[in-house]
Amino acid sequence: MLKSTPGILVDGEDNISMAGQSGVLVTINGRHTYMQKDEIVSLLSATPASAVGTVEVISNPSAQYDAQGSAGIININMDRRRADGFFMSIGSGVSYWDNLRQNTEISLSYNHNKLTLTANYSHAIGDYNYYYGMHRVQGDNTYASTTDDTDMRNTIAGNVNLEYRLIKRVLLVVALM
Numbered sequence: 001m002l003k004s005t006p007g008i009l010v011d012g013e014d015n016i017s018m019a020g021q022s023g024v025l026v027t028i029n030g031r032h033t034y035m036q037k038d039e040i041v042s043l044l045s046a047t048p049a050s051a052v053g054t055v056e057v058i059s060n061p062s063a064q065y066d067a068q069g070s071a072g073i074i075n076i077n078m079d080r081r082r083a084d085g086f087f088m089s090i091g092s093g094v095s096y097w098d099n100l101r102q103n104t105e106i107s108l109s110y111n112h113n114k115l116t117l118t119a120n121y122s123h124a125i126g127d128y129n130y131y132y133g134m135h136r137v138q139g140d141n142t143y144a145s146t147t148d149d150t151d152m153r154n155t156i157a158g159n160v161n162l163e164y165r166l167i168k169r170v171l172l173v174v175a176l177m
Helices: 037-046
Strands: 008-010 016-018 024-028 052-058 072-078 085-097 099-112 115-125 128-138 141-151 155-167 170-176
Touching: 016 024, 016 072, 037 115, 037 155, 099 128
Parallel strands: 024 072
Antiparallel strands: 008 016, 052 072, 085 099, 099 115, 115 155, 128 141, 155 170
16 A cells, blocks of 8 residues: 555555655554554554555654654555445455465454444465676676575454444544554
8 A cells, every 4th residue: 555655665574654754653543553553554454445545655754753754654545434334355366487376365354333343354365576786898808696585475464353432533443553
């Protein structure tokens, strides 16, 4: 989701930057998450794009954020439609380029009166090959350096959230990741 957001760069090691600067603060529904980078990556990987209402990019945060949001703030507003019932979303894909890769994303939601229960699961399994290098001609000499790299990271992520609205402006949230 963030990789397709204009002005946001997510590199191969899941570092998030804005305008070439690191130190981006990620908030959810306007609240600080107090999570480490790998925890935020895991949470966002397990959250389907259909569960996100809007993504706000704040490139000049106010002084209240001090050094935490020095490069900017990304506020992810979750979609909070309140129709009663059971909802399910499933997405899956398979690709092949030197290696077979497969990814699946499942999202379940149950809403009833003041109670909402959601569960998300995702995985990306398979190896990714990278071919890169350098070819240089200097005078009569030719220099070539090629590298074949295989990324064997397989990721599995999931979360379960239970929300109960005590009164109109008070929401009790329990989350398991």
